[in-house]
Amino acid sequence: MTEPVATSNGQRMNGAAGHPSLKAETRGLSFFYGEKAALREVNLPVHERRATALIGPSGCGKSTLLRCFNRMHDLYPDHRYAGEIRLYPDDINLLAPETDPIEARLRIGMVFQKPNPFPKSVFENIAYGLRLRGLRDKTEIAERVERALHDAALWDEVKDRLEDSAYALSGGQQQRLCIARALATEPELLLFDEPTSALDPLATASIEALIGRLKSQVTALIVTHNLQQATRVAEFAAFMYLGELLEFGPTEALFNAPSQKRTEDYLAGRFG
Amino acid sequence: MATSLPRRRRKMESAIEWLLAGAALAAILTTLGIAAVLVGESLPFFRSVSLWRFLTDTQWTPLFADPRFGIGVLLSGTATSSLVALAVAIPCGTALALFLSEFAVGPLRESVKPILELLAGVPTVVFGYFALDVVTPLLQKAWPALPGFNLLSAGLVMGVMIIPYVASLSEDALRAVPMSLREGAYALGATRLQAAWQVVFPAAFSGVAAAYVLGVSRAIGETMIVAIAAGQQPRLTLNPFEPAATVTTYIVQVAKGDVPHGSLGYRTIFAAALALFLLALTFNLAADWIRRRQRLRGRIS
């Protein structure tokens, strides 16, 4: 593994190189579905206001890793975490027993593989996360809904149909709605699990452009099947294989000069 | 082999299709048959009693020397007992369904289900005597003026009887909501209760509404409990603390009595049954309308 470019204690490091500081990192993270280990001793840094891509063959544990960050596994029985996920700057362990998973989810947003809008209007889909955070002021909610829709590049398409059901939107629009839904809550970290795999190339391009623009605001962790996508949107890339993190580094470096044979084979399309 | 298997399968499939179509047809024909008998037998009745009098008279005394035929009297008993029953069955059934589908795990869930099925299997005559001999005396402790026969006790017990139907159908609808929707809510920071009530429940609403309509149908059609515990004298009232006959009570009462076949008194059964049938039909059409409207809004996934 290459050296992480930020200190692991999470101190801001706006040093000479201008390297970003860490937003989060996993330390010796393992995860088990029942007895089956799906992640083994993963140490992954997540740099602030950058996009980090998780790549690797199907079934290598990318989604499993992503879903540890917002404790999504807690919804299902028979799971076990080991190790830590530190969230900075306050340096809490997301996996600690005293960490409330709901607190974690209030700070960490997620966009899923398939768009999953709620059976509510376009407006209410986005307002929902704000209401969960106790926001009651109608004008503030309306403002933040509009801003989120602008940020997700959806406003022009839906501004006249805010009261329509979200199911009336196209697949690409629904996915941008789901991104807007997450953005409205101003998450510190935004998790994407193959956000474009269910979309056509045009919708994919618009979502990639969107992720590119978002990076001034949020830290992104993106699982992707699409290697070009990783090079287009992510500054950092992590290659996973059979539940292990084999290689991590700046995307360019990892793609141009992988240090591991497996990474090289995967990038060359020899498996996966 | 490569070609015969699909062909055989296709034959099998078309046989099954015919079977299913036949079953559907049988259900439709039965319904039409019932409607035809009710209408046919009611026609002579409406030749002697005007529809206007039937709908507006405030007395129901078909067997008296001076007969009066105000169906509203019987409908008021049906409405009152049904409203009491639904006030019990809908909240309890919904809560139970949400509990079973969103909260309960493993052993707890496994033990609640059989109890519900047991409840659904109790003969209604048992519920009737339970209302009369257990619930009414208990209620009389709180309200000593409560008569021995009353709509309240019958309605409450009827509600308990209907809970399993509402709960079980609602639970099916809730379970059919895709997990991805729940994950979406949790990922935003929703608690279990918030996800269940604000996301899963609305997503399942058309199915849940169908469960409610089934509950309504059971309530207005329920006979034994009201016949035993609510008294049998027709009375125009919406007060659950009074005794009153319902449409169904009246029908059993006359059907088991010695009213001569073909007499006007006898035909009142069919007129009353027709009213009940139309009422149930209205509720089902309303449910269908709700479902359709939701589908138009794209709420059914």
Ligand SMILES: Nc1ncnc2c1ncn2[C@@H]1O[C@H](COP(=O)(O)OP(=O)(O)O)[C@@H](O)[C@H]1O
């Ligand atoms: N709910 C589950 N129960 C048991 N095993 C699972 C479950 N989900 C995923 N797995 C297994 O964990 C491994 C990693 O899966 P996943 O994280 O979904 O991979 P990826 O997202 O990289 O395709 C796979 O072997 C998969 O079969």
Ligand SMILES: [Mg+2]
């Ligand atoms: Mg995956």
